[in-house]
Amino acid sequence: MDRGRLRVYLGAAPGVGKTYAMLDEAHRRVERGTDLVVGYVETHGRPKTVAGLAGLEVVPRAQVSYRGTVQEEMDLDAVLARRPEVVLVDELAHTNVPGSAHEKRWQDVEALLDAGIEVITTVNVQHLESLNDVTEQITGVRQRETVPDHVVRSADQIELVDMSPQALRRRMAHGNIYTAEKIDAALSRYFREGNLTALRELALLWLADRVDEGLERYRDQHEIDSTWATRERIVVPVSGGPESSTLMRRAARIATRRSGGEWQALYVTRQDGLTGIAPDQLTRLAAKAEELGGSFHTVVGDDAAEAILSFARAENATQVVIGASRRGRISTLLRPGVGERVVIGSGDMDVHIVSHDYVGRSSFRPRTDSLGTRRRVAGIVFGVVVPCVLSLLLHLTKDLHGLPIEAMSLMVVVVATALIGGLAAAVVSALLSAVLLNYLFTPPLYTLTIAEPENVVTIAIFVAVGIAVATVVDLAARRTAQARAARSEADALTVLAHSLLTSSQDTAGLLSSACRLFGARGAALLRREESGAEVVVASCGDAPTTVERADMAAAVDERSTLVLAGATLPASERGLLNAYAAYAKVMEERRLATLADVERLRLAELDRTRTALLAAVSHDLRNPLAAVKVAVASLRSTDVTWSPQDEAELLETIEESTDRLSALVANLLDMSRISTGSVSVALAEVDLAEAVRASIAPLVGGERIEVDVAPDVLALADAGLLDRVLANICENALKYTPESARVRVDADVVGDRVALRVADTGPGVRDHDQQRLFAPFQRLGDVPQQDGVGLGLAVALGLTEAMGGTIATEDTPGGGLTFVLELPTPTHQSEAR
Numbered sequence: 001m002d003r004g005r006l007r008v009y010l011g012a013a014p015g016v017g018k019t020y021a022m023l024d025e026a027h028r029r030v031e032r033g034t035d036l037v038v039g040y041v042e043t044h045g046r047p048k049t050v051a052g053l054a055g056l057e058v059v060p061r062a063q064v065s066y067r068g069t070v071q072e073e074m075d076l077d078a079v080l081a082r083r084p085e086v087v088l089v090d091e092l093a094h095t096n097v098p099g100s101a102h103e104k105r106w107q108d109v110e111a112l113l114d115a116g117i118e119v120i121t122t123v124n125v126q127h128l129e130s131l132n133d134v135t136e137q138i139t140g141v142r143q144r145e146t147v148p149d150h151v152v153r154s155a156d157q158i159e160l161v162d163m164s165p166q167a168l169r170r171r172m173a174h175g176n177i178y179t180a181e182k183i184d185a186a187l188s189r190y191f192r193e194g195n196l197t198a199l200r201e202l203a204l205l206w207l208a209d210r211v212d213e214g215l216e217r218y219r220d221q222h223e224i225d226s227t228w229a230t231r232e233r234i235v236v237p238v239s240g241g242p243e244s245s246t247l248m249r250r251a252a253r254i255a256t257r258r259s260g261g262e263w264q265a266l267y268v269t270r271q272d273g274l275t276g277i278a279p280d281q282l283t284r285l286a287a288k289a290e291e292l293g294g295s296f297h298t299v300v301g302d303d304a305a306e307a308i309l310s311f312a313r314a315e316n317a318t319q320v321v322i323g324a325s326r327r328g329r330i331s332t333l334l335r336p337g338v339g340e341r342v343v344i345g346s347g348d349m350d351v352h353i354v355s356h357d358y359v360g361r362s363s364f365r366p367r368t369d370s371l372g373t374r375r376r377v378a379g380i381v382f383g384v385v386v387p388c389v390l391s392l393l394l395h396l397t398k399d400l401h402g403l404p405i406e407a408m409s410l411m412v413v414v415v416a417t418a419l420i421g422g423l424a425a426a427v428v429s430a431l432l433s434a435v436l437l438n439y440l441f442t443p444p445l446y447t448l449t450i451a452e453p454e455n456v457v458t459i460a461i462f463v464a465v466g467i468a469v470a471t472v473v474d475l476a477a478r479r480t481a482q483a484r485a486a487r488s489e490a491d492a493l494t495v496l497a498h499s500l501l502t503s504s505q506d507t508a509g510l511l512s513s514a515c516r517l518f519g520a521r522g523a524a525l526l527r528r529e530e531s532g533a534e535v536v537v538a539s540c541g542d543a544p545t546t547v548e549r550a551d552m553a554a555a556v557d558e559r560s561t562l563v564l565a566g567a568t569l570p571a572s573e574r575g576l577l578n579a580y581a582a583y584a585k586v587m588e589e590r591r592l593a594t595l596a597d598v599e600r601l602r603l604a605e606l607d608r609t610r611t612a613l614l615a616a617v618s619h620d621l622r623n624p625l626a627a628v629k630v631a632v633a634s635l636r637s638t639d640v641t642w643s644p645q646d647e648a649e650l651l652e653t654i655e656e657s658t659d660r661l662s663a664l665v666a667n668l669l670d671m672s673r674i675s676t677g678s679v680s681v682a683l684a685e686v687d688l689a690e691a692v693r694a695s696i697a698p699l700v701g702g703e704r705i706e707v708d709v710a711p712d713v714l715a716l717a718d719a720g721l722l723d724r725v726l727a728n729i730c731e732n733a734l735k736y737t738p739e740s741a742r743v744r745v746d747a748d749v750v751g752d753r754v755a756l757r758v759a760d761t762g763p764g765v766r767d768h769d770q771q772r773l774f775a776p777f778q779r780l781g782d783v784p785q786q787d788g789v790g791l792g793l794a795v796a797l798g799l800t801e802a803m804g805g806t807i808a809t810e811d812t813p814g815g816g817l818t819f820v821l822e823l824p825t826p827t828h829q830s831e832a833r
Contacts, residue, residue: 004113006155009122012203013196015177018122019090023052026088040074041334064097073098076108086118093127093147126204138198139190140750142345147647160207165196234263236321240281243323245288250354251321252292265289265296266311268304274657305341319350378422383429386413391436406441408461415469427467434463507538507587514580515541519564525584528559554581624657654725681802685826688747693724701734708746715754715823721799728796729758729819736762753822761816
């Protein structure tokens with residue numbers, strides 16, 4: 001039996017119209033005579049979705065009993081017994097009620113497909129297993145119902161049901177998705193415009209990747225090697241030279257000229273691994289590629305041009321950007337370079353040869369001799385003495401062997417000489433061996449004359465092969481030594497780079513690392529004072545106290561020096577020591593810069609606070625004090641007889657002014673405590689519902705606050721500080737909410753945090769002003785001057801952060817501003833939920 005086909009309608013979020021599109025497709029199929037039934041469709045009470053079911057055959061749902069309730073699920077057995085051509089199954093990621101045939105609905109779908117029934121289904125991008133963590137970061141909600149990616153990826157057809165975030169929010173606001181009581185909460189939480197935009201992009205990118213996979217499968221099945229320019233894909237080979245940045249920038253500019261373009265940097269390393277750039281250079285190239293918006297790749301291949309072309313064809317590249325050759329004209333004429341060979345083999349790919357400042361400048365570096373004088377001398381002695389001794393032994397036993405054995409024995413000595421003393425010693429040994437071979441073993445004996453012409457050829461070949469083999473052996477030995485040195489240096493630089501990224505300004509740790517690497521018994525960082533004395537800034541082990549007593553030294557800056565005792569390095573290997581010195585300089589500069597920045601910020605904040613406090617004291621304290629003084633003076637006056645009503649008004653003025661003074665002084669004191677870091681916090685479990693009601697009880701207009709907080713919602717907070725925070729936020733909300741409107745307070749638990757929202761329906765705050773709301777002494781110009789000094793929200797923010805929480809703002813649906821206060825939850829509550 002053939003397996004059924006699977007069609008998936010993919011959406012970025014609930015409400016984009018997946019189910020409606022599925023029902024629309026069902027009606028088209030029925031009109032064409034297809035035997036189609038509805039296995040399970042969830043309408044959520046949406047009128048258009050309910051209307052879409054009209055005229056379709058619906059298989060009755062199964063009734064499943066669970067924990068004393070009866071719930072409905074798709075009746076898989078009934079659908080299989082009905083055996084339609086096509087069945088509609090909504091919400092692919094749904095978890096079935098325990099007691100059903102399968103745990104997950106996608107497993108029901110697999111059973112239908114195995115039975116040869118075509119299935120049309122729906123799923124949201126946040127329910128894909130591979131994207132679960134990403135969508136949680138975006139929305140703050142972890143989806144517990146997921147479907148494995150391979151189930152959706154195996155679909156014969158995936159159709160994206162798309163809708164702009166603005167249109168989806170309008171649908172939500174009009175009541176086309178959720179019921180009225182859920183609209184405000186949904187718009188301010190999951191259905192934020194930023195969330196929807198990110199989910200939409202995620203869905204588009206996931207589907208684009210699936211399209212690419214399908215295209216590659218088709219090309220592989222039909223053995224298509226030519227490039228299909230469905231989008232601009234650019235490959236830019238880099239050598240690690242100074243021109244690499246120029247080439248990557250050019251590739252990035254070309255890619256951005258066309259929407260959807262992408263580019264990849266490629267480095268080709270040899271298979272023997274003995275030549276190439278250092279690992280730190282590779283790291284810099286990869287970082288540069290990422291910075292410019294591309295990706296970095298490495299491939300192994302001895303033929304760079306062929307490796308580049310193979311990679312470009314595998315990636316379906318449309319263009320190759322390669323730098324002009326750095327070789328000279330004569331070298332290019334004798335042998336085509338990588339660029340020329342890429343052009344020849346590019347086929348239908350465009351190849352850009354980019355000029356740069358290093359064209360024609362050969363990157364050849366003279367070979368350095370890694371052998372010391374002692375090894376070279378030992379090699380020459382070995383190459384002279386051993387052939388003589390071996391020839392004498394062979395001559396004494398000449399009856400036991402012939403010329404081939406004697407020649408090959410001496411050849412072994414030449415190879416050994418190359419390993420010990422290098423090429424020069426091997427050449428000397430090869431020439432001496434040839435003379436001995438001629439003198440002792442080639443007729444006529446004991447003369448340098450050679451009678452047989454073939455013996456002349458034999459000795460000539462011996463010399464040529466000996467020198468050639470010695471050259472190869474010497475080169476291999478040098479490459480091996482260079483590879484070991486490069487590996488050691490690369491490992492050290494990798495450790496150093498990692499330390500730079502994760503540094504905690506531990507100079508002693510840096511010195512300990514230098515001691516381990518160089519085998520030193522001690523290291524120190526010395527600084528020369530203005531008096532000329534040298535002071536030890538940091539040290540480890542048996543460290544020298546002056547530069548003169550050090551075995552190795554590297555300048556850090558004009559006054560500081562890194563010194564080591566008990567270790568020496570040749571001049572060619574001092575790069576690592578200089579790297580450690582440069583890192584020590586970076587650490588010191590970073591430390592000084594951090595201290596200076598902290599001090600600058602502290603002074604600036606103190607100056608700003610001092611100025612604002614003076615302004616507050618000179619104006620906002622003066623007004624209520626003046627009102628109190630006038631009222632008291634009036635009451636004490638004997639010239640006027642006040643009526644009971646007048647006396648009550650004057651007393652009310654005194655009370656209101658005193659309350660304002662008390663609140664103002666309390667906020668000033670709290671702000672002072674926050675600025676000096678002297679806030680004392682005692683965290684404990686707090687019932688949010690009780691805390692909210694207690695904090696709004698003394699507020700004027702507190703009866704206009706509607707509290708919708710469940711009694712079992714707990715937060716980890718300081719009860720006293722939380723009371724001040726809630727009072728300040730709610731007072732601010734009441735201040736901007738019209739008298740006829742209400743302020744709404746609700747809360748819910750998300751993971752290990754509890755989010756409490758205070759939503760007003762006032763004029764709101766512009767986006768660029770929301771960042772300034774919590775700044776001290778900030779009124780944004782919309783509050784009367786006599787109404788506080790703008791410290792309420794700043795105090796709320798400081799106290800919340802002291803308790804380990806956060807405060808943010810967002811627009812209230814329909815107008816206004818919502819404050820979102822997040823606090824940690826007790827451990828047992830988060831685990832229970």
